[in-house]
Amino acid sequence: MKKITRSHKPLILITNDDGIQAKGIREVADFLKPLGDILIVAPDAPRSGQSSAITVTSPLRMKVVEERDGFLAIRTNGTPVDCIKLSMNILLDERPDLIVSGINHGSNSGVSVIYSGTMGAVFEGALLHIPSIGFSLCNHKADADFSHCRELILDVCQKALTHNHWPQNIGLNINIPDVPQLKGSKICRAAQGHWTEEYDCRTDPHGQEYYWLTGKFKNAEPEATDTDEYWLERGYATIVPCTTDNSALSISSPNYRRFSEYKKTIQHDNTDKKRRKTFPAFFMNTN
Numbered sequence: 001m002k003k004i005t006r007s008h009k010p011l012i013l014i015t016n017d018d019g020i021q022a023k024g025i026r027e028v029a030d031f032l033k034p035l036g037d038i039l040i041v042a043p044d045a046p047r048s049g050q051s052s053a054i055t056v057t058s059p060l061r062m063k064v065v066e067e068r069d070g071f072l073a074i075r076t077n078g079t080p081v082d083c084i085k086l087s088m089n090i091l092l093d094e095r096p097d098l099i100v101s102g103i104n105h106g107s108n109s110g111v112s113v114i115y116s117g118t119m120g121a122v123f124e125g126a127l128l129h130i131p132s133i134g135f136s137l138c139n140h141k142a143d144a145d146f147s148h149c150r151e152l153i154l155d156v157c158q159k160a161l162t163h164n165h166w167p168q169n170i171g172l173n174i175n176i177p178d179v180p181q182l183k184g185s186k187i188c189r190a191a192q193g194h195w196t197e198e199y200d201c202r203t204d205p206h207g208q209e210y211y212w213l214t215g216k217f218k219n220a221e222p223e224a225t226d227t228d229e230y231w232l233e234r235g236y237a238t239i240v241p242c243t244t245d246n247s248a249l250s251i252s253s254p255n256y257r258r259f260s261e262y263k264k265t266i267q268h269d270n271t272d273k274k275r276r277k278t279f280p281a282f283f284m285n286t287n
Contacts, residue, residue, distance in 0.1 A: 001062055004072065004091050010036030010161050013096035013125075015083040016104065017047045017117025020065065020075045024103035027146040028135060031153050033070070035161060036097065040073040041083040048106075050079045050117035052124065062086060080121035088128065098161055099125035102135035103146055103153075109136075109175045109228040110191040110217055113242060122171035126244050131160045132171040138232060139178040149176050152185060152237055173240040175232055183235040190240050191227035193220040 012032050016025040020042035029038050041062075055078045066073040074091070076083060080101065087096070101121040108116045118134045125132030135153060137144055156174065160166065173190070176182070196218050199211040219229050228238035 001064075001074075001090060003093050004039065006092075006094055007037055007070070009070070010097040011092075011094070012036050012038055012098045012100060012157070013084070013087055013092075014038060014040045014100045015042050015080050015087075015121045016102055017043065017050055017080045017120070018105050019043050019046045020073065022046075022105060023142060023144065024105050024137065024146060027149075028100060028103045028153060029071070029073075031150050032100065032157055035154070035158055037070045038072070039087065039091070039096065040071075041087045041091065042073075042075060043080065043083065044075040044077055047079050047117045049115050050081075050120060051115055052081050052120040053079045053117075054085065055079060055082050060086065062090075080117040081124045084121050084124040084128075095128070095130060097131070098157060099130050099132040100135065100157065101125075101132070103149060103176075104134070104136035105142065105144060106140040107136055107138040107175055107232070108134065108173060109138075109232055109238065109240075110193055110219070111195070112217070113173055113190060113240070119171070119173055119242065122173070122242070123244050126169050126171040126242075129168050131163070131166045133157065133160060134171065134173050136173075136175045137178060138175060144178070148180065148182060152176065152182065156239075167241075169244045170241050171244075173228075173242050174237060175228055175240075176237045177232045177235055179235045182237055185237040185239055186231045187239045187241070188226050188228050188231055190242075191219050191221060191224070191229035193218050193229075 014029055016022060018024060025042055029040060060076060060078045060082060062074050062076045065075050076086060101118045104118040108118055113119045118136060122132040122134040137146060195215050198215045200214050201209055201211055203209055224230060228240055231238050
C-alpha cells in the first residue's frame with residue numbers, strides 16, 4: 001500500500017476495538033473533521049479485550065474502504081495496536097498530530113483499562129510520544145446515542161492539538177456516562193476493584209460443555225470520592241491520565257507531578273457557573 005501524503009492540516013489517526021463498522025468510530029471521525037484530516041485504521045471485526053496484543057502468527061492485510069478529500073478509512077485484520085503500528089511503519093512518512101481511540105461502545109473505567117483494546121492503542125501512541133486519547137461511552141448498544149459526547153471530545157482534542165507540553169508516555173482514558181447532558185468532567189484516578197468473572201456454562205448439540213464469559217465489576221472502594229466510578233455514577237465524564245510505565249515507582253515520576261499541578265484546573269462543573277470556562281486548563285499553553 002502506498003504511503004499517505006499529509007496536507008498542511010493536522011492529521012488525526014483514529015482506531016478502535018469495536019471494528020471499523022462500529023457507530024462510535026464513525027461518530028468521532030465526524031466530530032473531529034473540523035480539526036484536521038482524518039485517517040481511520042481500524043480492525044475489520046470487533047477486537048474487544050485485546051489490550052496491547054499484536055499479531056505475530058499470521059500475516060496482516062489492509063484494504064481501503066472509503067476515501068475522499070481529507071478522509072481515508074482502512075480496515076485490517078489486526079488488533080488495535082497493530083493498527084497503530086501499521087500506520088506508523090507502512091502508511092505514514094510523518095507522525096500524526098493526535099491519536100484517538102474509540103468511541104468505545106461500553107465503559108473502560110476502573111481496571112477495565114488493563115484489558116481494553118481501545119486503551120491498548122492509546123498506550124501504543126503514548127510509547128511513541130504522540131498525544132493519545134481513548135474515549136468510551138458507558139453504553140454497549142450498537143445504536144447508542146453519542147451526540148452528547150461531541151462538545152467534550154472536540155474541546156479535549158482541539159486543546160491536545162495545540163498543547164505544547166504533552167507529557168511523554170502518558171495517554172488519557174476518558175469515559176463518558178450515558179446521560180442526556182453531562183454535568184461536567186473530572187480528572188481522577190481509576191477505581192480499584194476486580195471483575196467477578198462468572199462463566200455461563202452451556203451444552204452444545206453434541207453434549208459438550210462450553211462457556212461464555214459474563215460477570216460484573218466489583219468496586220473495592222465504593223465510598224472513595226476521587227475515582228472514575230464515583231464521578232461516572234454522578235453524571236460526570238472522567239479523565240484518567242494513564243502511563244506506559246508499569247513500575248511501582250512511576251507515581252513519583254516528573255510526569256505524574258506535572259499532572260498533579262493541573263488537577264484542580266483540568267476539571268469543570270457545569271453546575272458551577274464560575275468554573276464553566278476552565279475546562280480543561282491542562283491543555284492550555286503554559287509558556
